[in-house]
Structures are given as structure tokens and as C-alpha cells.
Amino acid sequence: MAEEFWRWTESRWHDPDIDWKKGQVVSAGVDVGSVSSQAVVMVDGRLYCYSNTRTGSNSPDSAVKAMGMALEGTDLTIDDLPYTVGTGYGRVNVPFGQRAITEIACHGRGANFMYGPSIRTVLDMGGQDCKAIHVDEKGKVTNFLMNDKCAAGTGRGMEVFADLLGVSINDVGELSLKVEEEPEPVSSTCVVFAKSEASGLLRAGWPKEKVLAAYSSAMAHRVAGLLERIGVEPDFGITGGIAKNVGVVTRLEKEIGIKSLQSKYDSQIAGALGAALFAEALIKKGAKK
Amino acid sequence: MITAGIDIGSKTVKIVALKDAKEIVGQVMILAGTDVKESISKAWAELEKTAGVKPGDLAAIVATGAGKGDAVNARRTVTEVSADAKGANFLNPEVRTVIDVGAEEGRAIRIDAAGKVVDFAINEKCAAGAGAFTEAMARALEVEIKELGPLSLKSTQEVAMNAQCAVFAESELVTLVHAKTPKPDMARAVHNAISDRIVSMVRRVGMEEKVMLIGGVANNVGFLDSLQRDLNTTVIVPEDSESVSALGAAVLAAEEA
Numbered sequence: 013m014a015e016e017f018w019r020w021t022e023s024r025w026h027d028p029d030i031d032w033k034k035g036q037v038v039s040a041g042v043d044v045g046s047v048s049s050q051a052v053v054m055v056d057g058r059l060y061c062y063s064n065t066r067t068g069s070n071s072p073d074s075a076v077k078a079m080g081m082a083l084e085g086t087d088l089t090i091d092d093l094p095y096t097v098g099t100g101y102g103r104v105n106v107p108f109g110q111r112a113i114t115e116i117a118c119h120g121r122g123a124n125f126m127y128g129p130s131i132r133t134v135l136d137m138g139g140q141d142c143k144a145i146h147v148d149e150k151g152k153v154t155n156f157l158m159n160d161k162c163a164a165g166t167g168r169g170m171e172v173f174a175d176l177l178g179v180s181i182n183d184v185g186e187l188s189l190k191v192e193e194e195p196e197p198v199s200s201t202c203v204v205f206a207k208s209e210a211s212g213l214l215r216a217g218w219p220k221e222k223v224l225a226a227y228s229s230a231m232a233h234r235v236a237g238l239l240e241r242i243g244v245e246p247d248f249g250i251t252g253g254i255a256k257n258v259g260v261v262t263r264l265e266k267e268i269g270i271k272s273l274q275s276k277y278d279s280q281i282a283g284a285l286g287a288a289l290f291a292e293a294l295i296k297k298g299a300k301k
Numbered sequence: 302m303i304t305a306g307i308d309i310g311s312k313t314v315k316i317v318a319l320k321d322a323k324e325i326v327g328q329v330m331i332l333a334g335t336d337v338k339e340s341i342s343k344a345w346a347e348l349e350k351t352a353g354v355k356p357g358d359l360a361a362i363v364a365t366g367a368g369k370g371d372a373v374n375a376r377r378t379v380t381e382v383s384a385d386a387k388g389a390n391f392l393n394p395e396v397r398t399v400i401d402v403g404a405e406e407g408r409a410i411r412i413d414a415a416g417k418v419v420d421f422a423i424n425e426k427c428a429a430g431a432g433a434f435t436e437a438m439a440r441a442l443e444v445e446i447k448e449l450g451p452l453s454l455k456s457t458q459e460v461a462m463n464a465q466c467a468v469f470a471e472s473e474l475v476t477l478v479h480a481k482t483p484k485p486d487m488a489r490a491v492h493n494a495i496s497d498r499i500v501s502m503v504r505r506v507g508m509e510e511k512v513m514l515i516g517g518v519a520n521n522v523g524f525l526d527s528l529q530r531d532l533n534t535t536v537i538v539p540e541d542s543e544s545v546s547a548l549g550a551a552v553l554a555a556e557e558a
Binding site: 046069140161162163168169172200201202203204205208212215 | 311335405426427428433434437465466467468469472475476479480
């Protein structure tokens, strides 16, 4: 069977030093996106466990799978969860959820937690959309701009390229930086056209690194355009899968002239984290299952 | 006097040879392939073989299309929009709106009685407004591109397609396939989607009868059906719809020769 280069590794993690049974408030968030789904459980405002999984063809199943994976290795079960907030395009389909909150709001809150209260501009580069969000010191959204119509600047676009070049999606970022000189970006922002353009470049003898550099450059440029439309106010942070692509991130930072903050948390869990934080706030206000 | 127009498109190269600005005496179409210059030579060789016409016999050659810069033996180049306009006018002087849907570009052009361009709108940025979209969808449905049209006419119910982008639409189709949606219904959704986009371009320039559809995608009966419904009119599709631009270039060549 042909290797699936676009298939990034699913993952999970939990904090072995936290005993959820001793916690005051246990809250959960699930972010069901079109490409990936994440689940997060927090105990008294600390991250307890999370998972990062690929969304299947069925949203409710994806939500259950994500939470199941996050809880693996812990003695917490889905039924024990006191309150769960769902987000992402599949948010209304979380079978064990009590409330749905938009991903813009959740990303704002999540980024505020991940990057600290100094963050003012969040760029979420997700599987099938790209969002630029302005937040205040509490992580509340003050403005946003989104592209969800076009694959350029999204994870799907990068997956298409990984597949074309036969390079694992986990490696495309680093590989794109292995060029001595930065090539011209591909001329088309459209993924379909950029793909034909890339095929032509490969045939003309361009090595994979150079093609990746050209595409990453075009992607960074497109995303910079979105950011410039709303304005970039420091501090700036990136969430979503493409935050892990060092090739796109470094080129983007160069173009907008601001470096992104670093976080010890997985960039893909921002939405689910925000959802779990909302759940925590709701529990404290008396919300129950 | 024989003139020729060469249209170097992103997918195919077309040449039309025109005698005395009236009669088509030669016509070829070959795949552009990876080496454009080679494809152009092949096209000329094919024209010589089938019509006995060589570049040296021609009073003038005009080039158009995305690759027009590569046409070494063309005296001058013209925009695709003006070539489309002239070609449509030559075939039917009553046409006032020309819709050209090629492999990578879609155009809506309003023309006058002399075949001059009055207004136009182009999409060259997005694959979802051109043949690249239907090709990708045919692949996702595991159907030959030439079968996609006839298949969609067998549809019995409307299925919505939300994705605007070819890349997302492909994923959306996969989901529909999982949900066991009948192929004809999916094929029809594909044509409705692309027709939607083309029609918004037509509305930008305004539609005036008569309307002609040219370009490779004109051969897709499913697309034509969706387009006619959306525009609420009968659309003329000439034979050899892909060659109309090259024909227009040949006519322009004759005007100056």
C-alpha cells in the first residue's frame, strides 16, 4: 500500500502528577474540526490530559474518539466528566457535550492560556481555514477575519504538497529551510494551480526542498495578507497545525516583521483548551450536566 | 490568402487555418504536455499532415492563450478575451455574450455586433471556476471526465455541495461517497457548483442574448444543463468549442494581413 505522506501522527498526553479526584473543578473541551479533532480535560485550571486525532467521516464518532484517546491511561471516563463544551465545525455533534461555543471565541481563550495575557493577535492556521483574531488581555475576541473558502494557507494545502512530493507532512517544514537561496514563491495561491506549477518545477529538475520553499513562501505571503488586513498588534501567537511547520512560520515572521511567541503546549489544542476553560467558568457559575 | 491563429492553452494547443477570412481549411488540437515548445512544433506538424498547411504558406499568424509568448512564428499576440470575442462573432454574429471555460481559466465577455469586446470578467486565480475543478471531481468519483456530463444527467435528486474550493470539494465528495450518495447526484452537484461560479461572473458583465459557450468544458453536457438552468436561457455551443479562440486569432490575423 502506498505510504500516506499527508498522515500526521495522532498523539495524546496526560500529566501523571495530577489526581483529578482531588480536584475542585474538572472541565472538558472538544474541538471537532474538518481535518483534526482535539479533546482537553482541565483540573482546577491546569491541563490534565489532551489528544490530537484525525477527524473521520462522522463528527460524533470523531468527538468520542478524541476524548477516549485523551483519557487513555487515566482512570477518568467520559461519564465522569462534569461538563463539556464543544467547538469547531462539528461542535453541535458532540454526543457527550452540554454546550457549543464558536471556535473563534475558544481560540481566543485558548491562546490567552497558552501564550499568556500579553497576546493580542492570534493566527490560527487550521486544516481547512485560516483565522486572524484580535483578543484583549482576558482572551476575549475584539475582532477577527477568516478565510474558509479557499485551501491556500490551510493545512489541506500543505497536505496536498506533502503528497505530491512524497515527503512526510511532519518533515515538510524543516526540509523547506534546507535551501541556500530562497527561490521565487510559486505564482499561484490556488493549491490546485500551485500543484501543477510544482509538478513543472520538479520536471525542470528542482529538488524537493526548493519546491517546498517556493510553496511555503507563497503560503506565508497569503497568510501575511490576511493578517495585514486586520493588523498585527503584538504580542503575536500562532495556533493550529501549521504552527508546527517551521518553514511557513519563519517566512511569515520575516514578512510581517514580528516573531511569534513560543508555548510549551501543543499548538493544535488551542480550540479545545479554550472550550475547557469556558466549561470551567460555566461550572463555577453553577452549570451542571 | 491563408492566415492562422494558434491558441496555446494550459492544457491543449489549438491551431486554426482560415482561407480568405471565410473558410476553415485546417484545424488541430494536441495536448500541451510538459514541453510547450515541443507541443507547438507537434501542432504545426499535425496541421501540415492533415491540411497540407505549413507556417511558410501563411500570410499572417496570430497567437493567443496562456503560452502565447512561446509562439515563435507568430507575428503578434492578442489577448484571449479579444480572440474569444472574434471567434464567437465569426461563428454567429448574433452572439452578444461569450462564456469561455477552459482548463484553468474562466471568462465572461460581452461583445458588440462586430465582435469587439465591450466588457469582461476573468477568473484565473481559482481552480474551482475552471476545468481543473471538474477533472478533480471526476477523479474523486472515479469516473472518466467525458463520462461525468452524461452521468450527471441521470441524477434524480439535488445534493448540496458547500465547498467553494476544489481541494475542499474533493474531501466533501469523499464524505458523500461514504454516505452512499448516488454518483449521478454527486456529478450533478459538481456541475451546479461550477455553474454557480461561472454565472456570477456572467452577472458581473451582464448577460445579453445570444449567449455562446466555448472552451473545453463546453463539451460537458452536465455543465451545459446546469448553466442553462441558472441563466434561464438556451446557450449556443459550437462544434469544436475548444478551437474558437484560435479561430478568433486567425480572423484577427486576416484583418491585418
